[in-house]
Amino acid sequence: MADHHFRPVASGLAAVQGLKATGLACGIKTTGKLDLALVVTDRPATVAATFTTNRVQAAPVQLSRRHLRGGRLAAIVLNSGNANACTGARGFQDAEATAAEVAEALGCPLRQVFVASTGVIGRPLPMANIRAGIREAATQLSRRGARLAAQAILTTDSRPKEAGVSFDLAGRRVTVAGFCKGAGMIAPRMATMLAVIATDATLSSRLLHRAIKTAVAESFNRITVDGDTSTNDTVLCFATAAANAPAIAAGTGAFRTFQAALTHTCRSLARMIALDGEGATKLAAVRLCGARSAAEAARAARTVAESPLVKTTLYGEDMNWGRIMAALGRSGAGFDPETVDIAVDGLPVVRRGLSLGPAAEARANRRLRQREFALEIDLGAGRGEAEIWTTDLTEEYVRINAGYRT
Amino acid sequence: MADHHFRPVASGLAAVQGLKATGLACGIKTTGKLDLALVVTDRPATVAATFTTNRVQAAPVQLSRRHLRGGRLAAIVLNSGNANACTGARGFQDAEATAAEVAEALGCPLRQVFVASTGVIGRPLPMANIRAGIREAATQLSRRGARLAAQAILTTDSRPKEAGVSFDLAGRRVTVAGFCKGAGMIAPRMATMLAVIATDATLSSRLLHRAIKTAVAESFNRITVDGDTSTNDTVLCFATAAANAPAIAAGTGAFRTFQAALTHTCRSLARMIALDGEGATKLAAVRLCGARSAAEAARAARTVAESPLVKTTLYGEDMNWGRIMAALGRSGAGFDPETVDIAVDGLPVVRRGLSLGPAAEARANRRLRQREFALEIDLGAGRGEAEIWTTDLTEEYVRINAGYRT
Numbered sequence: 001m002a003d004h005h006f007r008p009v010a011s012g013l014a015a016v017q018g019l020k021a022t023g024l025a026c027g028i029k030t031t032g033k034l035d036l037a038l039v040v041t042d043r044p045a046t047v048a049a050t051f052t053t054n055r056v057q058a059a060p061v062q063l064s065r066r067h068l069r070g071g072r073l074a075a076i077v078l079n080s081g082n083a084n085a086c087t088g089a090r091g092f093q094d095a096e097a098t099a100a101e102v103a104e105a106l107g108c109p110l111r112q113v114f115v116a117s118t119g120v121i122g123r124p125l126p127m128a129n130i131r132a133g134i135r136e137a138a139t140q141l142s143r144r145g146a147r148l149a150a151q152a153i154l155t156t157d158s159r160p161k162e163a164g165v166s167f168d169l170a171g172r173r174v175t176v177a178g179f180c181k182g183a184g185m186i187a188p189r190m191a192t193m194l195a196v197i198a199t200d201a202t203l204s205s206r207l208l209h210r211a212i213k214t215a216v217a218e219s220f221n222r223i224t225v226d227g228d229t230s231t232n233d234t235v236l237c238f239a240t241a242a243a244n245a246p247a248i249a250a251g252t253g254a255f256r257t258f259q260a261a262l263t264h265t266c267r268s269l270a271r272m273i274a275l276d277g278e279g280a281t282k283l284a285a286v287r288l289c290g291a292r293s294a295a296e297a298a299r300a301a302r303t304v305a306e307s308p309l310v311k312t313t314l315y316g317e318d319m320n321w322g323r324i325m326a327a328l329g330r331s332g333a334g335f336d337p338e339t340v341d342i343a344v345d346g347l348p349v350v351r352r353g354l355s356l357g358p359a360a361e362a363r364a365n366r367r368l369r370q371r372e373f374a375l376e377i378d379l380g381a382g383r384g385e386a387e388i389w390t391t392d393l394t395e396e397y398v399r400i401n402a403g404y405r406t
Numbered sequence: 407m408a409d410h411h412f413r414p415v416a417s418g419l420a421a422v423q424g425l426k427a428t429g430l431a432c433g434i435k436t437t438g439k440l441d442l443a444l445v446v447t448d449r450p451a452t453v454a455a456t457f458t459t460n461r462v463q464a465a466p467v468q469l470s471r472r473h474l475r476g477g478r479l480a481a482i483v484l485n486s487g488n489a490n491a492c493t494g495a496r497g498f499q500d501a502e503a504t505a506a507e508v509a510e511a512l513g514c515p516l517r518q519v520f521v522a523s524t525g526v527i528g529r530p531l532p533m534a535n536i537r538a539g540i541r542e543a544a545t546q547l548s549r550r551g552a553r554l555a556a557q558a559i560l561t562t563d564s565r566p567k568e569a570g571v572s573f574d575l576a577g578r579r580v581t582v583a584g585f586c587k588g589a590g591m592i593a594p595r596m597a598t599m600l601a602v603i604a605t606d607a608t609l610s611s612r613l614l615h616r617a618i619k620t621a622v623a624e625s626f627n628r629i630t631v632d633g634d635t636s637t638n639d640t641v642l643c644f645a646t647a648a649a650n651a652p653a654i655a656a657g658t659g660a661f662r663t664f665q666a667a668l669t670h671t672c673r674s675l676a677r678m679i680a681l682d683g684e685g686a687t688k689l690a691a692v693r694l695c696g697a698r699s700a701a702e703a704a705r706a707a708r709t710v711a712e713s714p715l716v717k718t719t720l721y722g723e724d725m726n727w728g729r730i731m732a733a734l735g736r737s738g739a740g741f742d743p744e745t746v747d748i749a750v751d752g753l754p755v756v757r758r759g760l761s762l763g764p765a766a767e768a769r770a771n772r773r774l775r776q777r778e779f780a781l782e783i784d785l786g787a788g789r790g791e792a793e794i795w796t797t798d799l800t801e802e803y804v805r806i807n808a809g810y811r812t
Contacts, residue, residue, distance in 0.1 A: 033588075056735030056743045086731055088744065088760050121728025122761040231732050308714065308799075309807055316808030322527025325492055326637050329462030337462045338494065354494050355528040394808075395801035401715055402722030402800075 001180040004260050005167055012162025013146035015175045017200040018042045018242025022145035023152030026133025028081035028119070028126055036133040037078040037149035038102070039196060040141055044112055045238040047073035048209035050216050052233035056083035059095040060115040061232060067099075067111050071205040073238045074112035075103045078120055078153045079132060080181070081119040082126070085231040087241060094125045101131050105138035116194050116234045118155055118181065150179035156275055156400065157181050163268035165261050169254055171247035174201045176261040178237075182273040193220060195235045195269060201258055202245035207250055211259050212237040212266075219266035223274045223389045237262070274389050276369075279396030282314050283389060290341075291384030296333040298386040300379065303331035311393035319364040321350050324377065339380030345373050352380075408790040410666050411573055418568025419552035421581045423606040424448045424648025428551035429558030432539025434487035434525070434532055442510070443484040443555035445602060446547055450518055451644040453479035454615035455620040456622050458639035464491035465501040465579045466521040467638060473505070473517050477611040480518035482602060483508045483540060484559050486587070487525040488532070491637040500531045507537050511544035522600050523639045524561055524587065537596065537692075556585035559600055562806065563587050564682055569674035571667050573658055578651035580607045582667040584643075589678040599626065601641045601675060606649035607664055608687045613656055615791065617665050618643040625672035629795045643668075680795050685802030687722050689795060691780040696747075697790030704792040709737035717799035725770040727756050745786030746796050758786075 007017035021039040028035040050067050051061050076100055083089050099113040117125070150160040164177020178197030203211070209334050216235055241247075248254045274283050286305045291297035304310055307327040313320040321342050328340065340352035344364040349356055414420035427445040434441040455474050457467050483504055488499050505519040523531070556566040570583020584603030609617070622641055647653075654660045680689050690709045697703035710716055713733040719726040727748050734746065748756035750770040755762060773779050 053739070054732060054735035062459070067761050083728075086728060086756075086759055088758075121755075122733070173441065181716070231728075231735060308803075312804055312807035315804065318808075322489075322492060322637075325462050325527070326460060329460035329637060335461070337492065350492075350528075352494075353492055393804055395804045397714075398718055398721065398799055398801045398804060401718035402724075 004257055006165035006261055006264060006354055007167070009164040009166055009175060009177050011147070012150060012164055012179050013039070013177050013196065013198055014144050015164055015166065015177050016198040016240065018240030019198060020141035020143055020145060021149040022137050022140040022142065023148030024133060024137055024140065027129040028079055034148065034152035035079055035081045035359070036130065036137060037152035038134065038137040038141065039146070039149055040106060041074055041238065041240050042242065043240070044072040044074050046203060046205040046208055047071060047135055047236070047238040048205055048212045049236045049237065050212060051364055052230060054231050056086065056231045058083055058117060058232040059087055059091035060084055060117045061234060062092060063095040063099060064114045064116065064234065067114055070111045072112050073110035073114060075102050075106055076114045076116065076236055078149070078194060079119070079130065079157050080153050082123060083119045083121050083232050084117040084125050086122040087124055090124060094127055094354040097127060098125070098130055098134070099246035101134045105135055107362070112183045114236055116232070116236065118153060118194055118232055120267045121231065142230045146179070155181065156278060160251070161269055161272040161276070163265050165264055167257060169201065169245045169257070172243050174243045174245050174266070175199065176201070176258070176265050178265060178269060180269040182275060184372060193230065193233045193273060195220065195260070197235070197265060199238045199262070200241065201239055202241040202247040203239045203258070206253070207240055207248065208237055211262050214259060215263040215266040218263050219270035222387060223270050226322055270389070277391040278400045279394040280391035281371070281394060282392040283372045284391070284400045286377070286388045286390060287374050288377045288379070289385045290379040290381055291386070292334050292382040293384045294386065295384070297384035300328055300331040301332035301386040301388040303327045304375070304377065305315045305388040308393055311390065314368060315392035315394050317368040319344060319349055319366060319368060320354070324375070328377070328379070333379065335379040335381040341378040341380065343376040344368065346376070410663055411611055411669060412571035412667055413573070414573055415570040415581060415583050417553070417584050418556060418570055418585050419604055420550050420571065420603065421444070421570055421583050421603040422646065423581070424451070424646030425604055426547035426549055426551060427547040427555040428543050428548065429554030429556070430539060430543055430546065433535040435486055440554065440558035441485055441487045442536065442543060443558035444540065444543040444547065444732045445482045445552070446512060447480055447644065447646050448630055448648065449521065449646070450478040450480050451646045452609060452611040452614055453477060453642070453644040454611055454618045455643065456618060456641045460637050462492065464489055464523060464638040465497035466490055466523045467491055467640060468498060469501040469505060469519045470640065473520055474739060478518050481508050481512055482520045482522065482642055484522045484555070484600060484613050485525070485536065486559050486561050488523060488529060489525045489527050489638050490523040490531050492528040493530055496530060500533055503533060504531070504536055504540070507540045511541055519529065520642055522638070522642065524553045524600055524638055531796040536620035536675055550583070559587045561587065562684060567678040567682070569637035569671050569678070571670055573662060573663060573667055575651045575663070580649045580651050581605065582664070582671050584671060584675060586675040586679060596791070599636065599639045599679060601626065603641070603643045603668070603671060604646065604657065605668070606646045607651055608647040608653040609645045609664070613654065613661070614643055614645055617668050619673040620665060621669040624669050625676040628793060629676050675728070676795070679684065680797055683797040684806045685800040686797035688798040688799060689778045690720055690797070692783070692794045692796060693780050693787065694783045695791045696785040696787055698740050699790045700735060700792070702790065703790035706737040706739035707792040707794040709733045710781070710783065711794040711796035714799055717796065720774060721798035721800050723771055723774040725750060725755055725767045725774060727761070730781070734783070734785070737784065741785040741787040747784040748773065752782070
């Protein structure tokens with residue numbers, strides 16, 4: 001970050017030139033909360049996206065994947081309260097009808113309309129509400145409306161999540177910013193992590209795809225709240241070119257700066273999701289090194305990060321490193337237990353597989369009382385590294401996900 | 407079961423002829439509860455065992471593995487309160503010294519003594535207590551003492567776990583019985599599922615190994631409380647031949663009957679562990695069929711069984727089948743979402759990937775209110791089948807594992 005002169009933007013997506021947005025309540029949620037968002041570009045934007053790797057993919061994911069092949073984006077319509085997942089042929093027709101309604105309202109090609117949904121699985125979309133909502137939304141678009149859009153996609157989130165940075169590119173001010181939702185990979189009958197990230201820089205869809213892939217790998221794909229990936233996960237990224245800066249080309253310093261800004265924005269958003277994780281009170285970065293390969297490092301770090309026993313240990317603020325050893329041992333990564341070092345925020349607890357004693361553990365326990373810290377693990381078997389962010393597992397997580405109707 | 411005339415035994419291991427046992431408190435646990443168990447055979451028994459597949463293996467596991475090569479068992483010494491895991495070279499010396507103390511007290515070969523430990527990880531064994539405990543235990547052995555042994559291996563278990571059956575073999579009464587401990591794969595800083603199963607039938611170590619492998623695959627390896635496998639998991643099985651029944655040979659009806667009795671006993675013990683799972687209030691059998699292979703079936707069933715979202719749904723008694731679909735979708739098993747059927751205890755909820763409606767879900771929800779039920783999943787992609795038992799995830803699980811010092 002130190003090399004780049006990034007200025008954080010306070011307003012999220014609204015800081016990006018060349019787009020308008022809004023959010024409103026169209027009655028999908030019975031609570032009357034905002035549940036429909038529309039984001040529209042002044043001119044067709046280049047677009048890139050990443051989607052859930054789950055074999056079960058919601059209808060809007062299937063439709064947006066198809067439209068992505070066109071490489072251009074005029075609008076995104078998002079709804080909360082209903083995931084339109086596990087809804088069969090009817091679900092796909094509904095997703096297409098939603099896009100068609102937007103295309104008609106805005107006078108843009110159907111293929112340039114992207115759809116994302118989050119909420120209840122297995123129920124048909126209330127299409128009358130959605131159609132009416134889209135028609136109304138199309139009359140309310142504004143630059144500032146992006147904040148309403150960020151609100152309209154929330155489900156169990158406790159707050160809207162927006163982030164972004166600006167920087168100078170050949171004398172022009174360029175912005176990368178976005179919003180997202182997600183708190184736990186899937187909330188009660190709710191699916192999804194959704195993110196919309198925009199820039200007013202000028203990039204080809206192809207280059208944008210490369211950049212968002214890298215950024216997602218270092219942000220959203222690093223968080224694990226409960227190890228579950230949803231049927232609806234979608235990250236949409238588009239470039240409006242409205243800053244009138246020179247086109248960014250591959251292999252240039254400008255691209256590296258843009259990549260850093262995009263990764264920074266995605267990491268900020270991903271941290272917000274993790275910290276808003278259902279019932280979470282702590283965010284831990286599991287930093288693992290010394291694995292035989294990067295793949296084994298990722299597997300070992302993920303096994304530690306997803307272990308319910310490790311996650312309850314973080315909540316209990318007690319450095320129960322035996323659980324970390326046990327998780328490492330079943331991860332499938334190759335190592336000798338007698339070469340493992342474990343530390344918390346640089347304070348060593350285990351060296352060469354053995355405890356450094358109660359005093360060392362007590363020092364580490366004090367770090368666990370903080371809201372954020374790092375679990376540092378060195379397997380001593382090679383040069384593979386990985387980092388995964390996790391949260392603690394709390395009674396509140398169980399209460400939320402057991403679906404108590406309080 | 408219907409083909410075999412098994413009579414349940416009320417007294418557990420004590421019903422098996424040819425052994426004596428005891429349990430006592432030697433001060434490993436600061437609470438003064440029983441923490442040392444000794445099981446001794448009248449004459450050297452044939453022996454078989456299965457151990458944890460975790461790469462991190464406790465010292466007693468390493469020693470018992472070595473002694474297993476001899477194929478004969480004269481005694482098992484078990485302790486709770488300290489797992490003797492992650493204790494390095496000293497840990498192994500301590501395990502060996504423990505076995506040597508038993509060998510000396512009983513006058514049997516060192517190699518015929520097996521050791522198992524459960525409890526805190528990463529702390530040296532209090533050897534003075536253990537030595538004194540062994541010497542005392544050797545003077546207190548009795549047939550009925552097996553019940554004390556079953557108590558002395560408990561950690562967070564809420565009750566002792568014993569099971570067994572008797573049946574007739576060529577006019578002789580033969581018994582298979584055992585005890586185990588475990589409640590959650592690893593309790594707070596505690597490791598382990600331990601089981602000791604004995605028979606007074608006559609079998610070679612080799613045949614006994616085949617039988618216990620089959621039985622464990624259909625019982626202990628089917629339960630998942632939190633997906634964690636411990637560093638100490640051990641199932642020891644031995645045959646005293648004291649019933650004076652004819653030797654059981656491979657491929658005979660007698661072997662099939664013995665196998666059924668052993669599997670039945672292990673399943674009874676495994677169910678007790680699952681139902682005593684930390685904080686668990688429900689036991690669900692995840693029965694999956696229609697996978698492309700048995701391996702994919704096992705992977706899909708296990709992913710469903712270990713999903714925190716599925717487990718909280720069971721606790722919430724709300725048939726949130728979208729979570730089951732999402733877990734199946736990320737399991738790596740191949741299937742088309744539109745061929746998936748889901749039912750609870752035979753009551754269909756999802757057919758061909760689509761909900762059968764609120765009435766069907768309400769019917770299923772009523773089954774979830776029971777203490778035990780089956781989640782039946784048909785992927786519709788092949789003939790692979792698997793069954794995994796799981797429990798619900800509750801606030802109590804979090805409380806226990808966060809190590810609240812109440």
